[in-house]
Amino acid sequence: xxxxxxxxxxxxxxxxxxxxxxxxxxxxxxxxxxxxxxxxxxxxxxxxxxxxxxxxxxxxxxxxxxxxxxxxxxxxxxxxxxxxxxxxxxxxxxxxxxxxxxxxxxxxxxxxxxxxxxxxxxxxxxxxxxxxxxxxxxxxxxxxxxxxxxxxxxxxxxxxxxxxxxxxxxxxxxxxxxxxxxxxxxxxxxxxxxxxxxxxxxxxxxxxxxxxxxxxxxxxxxxxxxxxxxxxxxxxxxxxxxxxxxxxxxxxxxxxxxxxxxxxxxxxxxxxxxxxxxxxxxxxxxxxxxxxxxxxxxxxxxxx
Numbered sequence: 001x002x003x004x005x006x007x008x009x010x011x012x013x014x015x016x017x018x019x020x021x022x023x024x025x026x027x028x029x030x031x032x033x034x035x036x037x038x039x040x041x042x043x044x045x046x047x048x049x050x051x052x053x054x055x056x057x058x059x060x061x062x063x064x065x066x067x068x069x070x071x072x073x074x075x076x077x078x079x080x081x082x083x084x085x086x087x088x089x090x091x092x093x094x095x096x097x098x099x100x101x102x103x104x105x106x107x108x109x110x111x112x113x114x115x116x117x118x119x120x121x122x123x124x125x126x127x128x129x130x131x132x133x134x135x136x137x138x139x140x141x142x143x144x145x146x147x148x149x150x151x152x153x154x155x156x157x158x159x160x161x162x163x164x165x166x167x168x169x170x171x172x173x174x175x176x177x178x179x180x181x182x183x184x185x186x187x188x189x190x191x192x193x194x195x196x197x198x199x200x201x202x203x204x205x206x207x208x209x210x211x212x213x214x215x216x217x218x219x220x221x222x223x224x225x226x227x228x229x230x231x232x233x234x235x236x237x238x239x240x241x242x243x244x245x246x247x248x249x250x251x252x253x254x255x256x257x258x259x260x261x262x263x264x265x266x267x268x269x270x271x272x273x274x275x276x277x278x279x280x281x282x283x284x285x286x287x288x289x290x291x292x293x294x295x296x297x298x299x300x301x302x303x304x
Contacts, residue, residue: 022158028170030155032107034066054096054261061089061110062177064147068104073097075212079136084144086181088135092212094257107151111174137184150177203228204242207235208250215254217278221247256292259285263301270297 022030063070063086070081073096074089081087089095100106139147150173157169197205210224218224224247225232239247255277262273274285289297 022155024158024167024170027112027167029110030108030151030158032105032151034105034107054094054257054264056092056094056261057089059091059110059112061108063087063089064107064109066105066107066144066148069101070104070106071097071099071101081136084139084141086137086139086147086184088137088181094261096257109151137181139184143180143184146180147177200238200242203230203235203238207239207247211250211254215251216258216276219251219255221251252292256289259289259297260293260300263297270301273297
């Protein structure tokens with residue numbers, strides 16, 4: 001098995017430019033259910049996605065709740081989105097759940113990783129640096145009016161494609177959207193008397209990101225401490241004091257999420273999952289998995 005194949009990974013190659021969905025050169029994907037003619041609940045891709053979760057997205061994606069409520073679990077964190085909220089997911093985000101309540105209106109924008117847009121790239125970096133939760137932006141009615149105006153203009157440009165400057169037009173509109181999100185972030189922080197993360201909170205966030213990126217190969221706290229240029233004992237203390245959870249719990253949760261996704265997909269044997277996640281043998285992996293989930297990997301796969 002290819003060592004790079006772990007979770008069910010969603011790439012642009014799996015997205016389709018058809019019906020209400022629009023794509024531009026493996027660069028941008030747009031979809032929404034703003035019209036009653038295009039409900040997500042009847043969308044074959046969403047049905048397939050729900051059956052394959054958890055899954056890893058290999059591109060940047062923004063989900064906007066225009067109306068109603070949306071329940072999401074990403075990177076082990078539960079998020080409840082309401083009207084005028086926007087959620088930015090960075091490449092490698094692991095999605096376990098996306099469940100809209102009845103009559104919820106959403107729009108989705110997905111961007112390729114090599115997008116040439118400095119503002120969008122800055123926003124992605126700022127998310128990892130300053131948010132202890134995935135990047136959830138809280139807007140207001142005026143923000144949503146601006147966002148919908150830009151989104152609808154992008155759809156219009158992609159529908160017509162009247163000249164060779166389509167991509168350039170879209171890139172500039174995306175920069176405007178990114179600045180809108182950053183403006184929401186700044187205003188929300190001011191309204192909530194936002195305090196910048198403490199040094200301990202920054203360490204926690206960096207630790208979570210390192211675990212998210214490295215849990216397929218590493219379960220040793222010392223590895224992550226070395227990555228952050230800290231002692232293992234100090235990192236363990238900071239994580240426990242700041243999050244209320246032991247560092248080992250964060251690591252185990254991330255490893256188990258990767259394992260669940262591979263087992264749930266059904267394309268890999270328990271032995272293959274064990275090897276892919278760098279366990280010394282299948283027996284050790286089985287005990288590790290059962291201690292966290294309550295059933296063996298084989299039972300989980302059969303019941304999935």
